[in-house]
Amino acid sequence: MLIHKQLSQTPSKVFANFGYKPGGGYNKDQTIAHVYTVPWWVDSLGNGDYQSIFISSLINPQEVAKILEEVKPDILSLYPTNLESILPFLSDEVKERLKLVVVHSEMSSKEERESVSEKLGGAPVLDEYSSEELTRIALELPCGHYHLCEDTVRIDVVDPETMKPIKNGTGLVVGTNLLNTAMPFIKYVQGDLVTIGEQEPCDISWRQIEKIEGRQNDAFLRSDGLIIPAGTILDISYRWMFDIGINIQEFEIVQTSPTSFRITLKEENLLKDPEKQQKSFSHLYQLLSIVFGQDINIDFSIVKNFPKESQRKRRPIKREF
Numbered sequence: 001m002l003i004h005k006q007l008s009q010t011p012s013k014v015f016a017n018f019g020y021k022p023g024g025g026y027n028k029d030q031t032i033a034h035v036y037t038v039p040w041w042v043d044s045l046g047n048g049d050y051q052s053i054f055i056s057s058l059i060n061p062q063e064v065a066k067i068l069e070e071v072k073p074d075i076l077s078l079y080p081t082n083l084e085s086i087l088p089f090l091s092d093e094v095k096e097r098l099k100l101v102v103v104h105s106e107m108s109s110k111e112e113r114e115s116v117s118e119k120l121g122g123a124p125v126l127d128e129y130s131s132e133e134l135t136r137i138a139l140e141l142p143c144g145h146y147h148l149c150e151d152t153v154r155i156d157v158v159d160p161e162t163m164k165p166i167k168n169g170t171g172l173v174v175g176t177n178l179l180n181t182a183m184p185f186i187k188y189v190q191g192d193l194v195t196i197g198e199q200e201p202c203d204i205s206w207r208q209i210e211k212i213e214g215r216q217n218d219a220f221l222r223s224d225g226l227i228i229p230a231g232t233i234l235d236i237s238y239r240w241m242f243d244i245g246i247n248i249q250e251f252e253i254v255q256t257s258p259t260s261f262r263i264t265l266k267e268e269n270l271l272k273d274p275e276k277q278q279k280s281f282s283h284l285y286q287l288l289s290i291v292f293g294q295d296i297n298i299d300f301s302i303v304k305n306f307p308k309e310s311q312r313k314r315r316p317i318k319r320e321f
C-alpha cells in the first residue's frame with residue numbers, strides 16, 4: 001500500500017516541477033519524451049493527459065531521432081551526452097516543436113547548455129539536479145537560478161569536516177526526502193558538493209544554489225576513448241534489476257580496464273539460487289556489451305555482506321585505471 005501511494009504521488013509532484021520550467025507553459029495536451037534506460041512509472045496522468053513517452057537510451061542515436069519524429073514531443077528529458085549524440089539527427093520539425101529540454105544525471109555547464117539551445121533553434125536547455133535517493137533536489141528555472149525543490153526535499157549544505165550546516169560557500173549535500181514514505185531517507189549524505197552564494201531577488205522563494213560542483217561516482221572509459229558516464233552505468237544496473245526482478249541490497253561496479261569489470265552484489269535470493277545467478281549474469285553481460293562491445297570480461301560475485309569498514313566511504317561505481 002505504501003509503495004502504491006508513493007508511486008501514485010511522485011509523478012504528479014515531478015510533473016508539477018516540470019511545470020515551472022517552461023514558465024508555466026506546460027499543459028495536459030503536451031507530451032514529454034524521456035530518453036532513459038527504464039520506462040517511467042506511468043505513461044500519462046490519466047485520460048491520456050500529460051503523456052510521457054519512453055525511448056530507450058540504449059538504442060542508437062539515429063533511431064532515437066526517428067522515434068522523436070513520430071512522437072513529436074514538446075518536452076524532452078535526457079542526459080546531456082545523449083542529447084549531444086542525437087542532435088545531428090534531429091529534424092527541423094522536431095527542433096521547432098520543442099519548448100523545453102531538461103537535462104539531468106550528468107554534469108553540464110551553462111555554456112554547453114546554451115550552445116545546444118542555440119543549435120536547437122532556441123528551445124531552452126535547463127538542468128535538473130536529482131538523485132534516486134533524494135528525488136528532485138534543484139531545478140534550473142527560466143529565471144536563471146538553480147532553486148532547491150523545497151517541496152520534495154529538505155537540503156542542508158554542510159561543512160565536509162565538521163558536518164555542520166553552512167549558509168554560504170561550498171559544502172556537502174545532506175538531504176531528507178519528503179516524498180518517499182516507502183523507504184525514508186533522513187539526513188542522507190548525497191556525496192555531491194554544491195556552492196551556496198548570494199541569494200538574488202526572485203519571484204520564487206525556494207533557496208538558490210549557485211553551482212553544483214560534482215558527483216562522487218566515476219565515469220567509465222571505452223577502449224576507443226569514449227567516456228561512458230556513471231549515470232549510464234547506473235541505468236544499466238536499474239535496467240538489469242528491472243528485467244530480471246532481483247532486489248539488490250548493495251552493489252559495486254568497478255571498471256578495472258577498458259574491457260573488464262568487477263561486479264559485487266549483495267542479494268540474498270540470488271545467493272541461494274545458482275540457476276538464477278547464471279541467468280542474471282548473462283543478462284548483465286548482454287547489457288554491458290551493448291555499450292562496451294562483445295569483448296568484455298566480468299568478474300561477478302555475490303556476497304553475504306560487504307566489509308563493514310568500507311561501507312561508509314564506498315563509491316558504488318568506480319574506475320580503477
Ligand SMILES: [Zn+2]
Pocket residue numbers: 141143144145147202203204
Ligand atoms: Zn530564481
